Amino acid sequence: MATEPAAPQPSVPSLVDRYFTRWYKADVKGKPCEDHCILQHSNRICVITLAGSHPVLQSGKTIQSISYQISTNCSRLQNKVSGKFKRAVQERTV
Secondary structure (H helix, E strand, O other): OOOOOOOOOOOOOOHHHHHEEEEEEOOHHHOOOOOEEEEEEOOOOEEEEEOOOOHHHHOOOOOOOOOOEEEOOEEHHHOOOOOHHHOOOOOOOO
16 A cells, blocks of 8 residues: 655744845945844834854853843833834834
């Protein structure tokens, strides 16, 4: 009795692939290979990440800490975002 091979299961797209559009910014601040990936949600909120070609990811290093202190008087950790259109958001261009 011959058996038929099982049909391949359809792959489920990841959360990022389903809900975000990827944009890439190469050589940020003029530094070669300092590439960033911008994930843009359908609601227009963006998440900035390191691109796969970034030296930190290529060399296998790990990020040990992140500072949200922009200046002595400005810390991104103090932001409270709420309400329609997120009016309290502090924007920063890349």
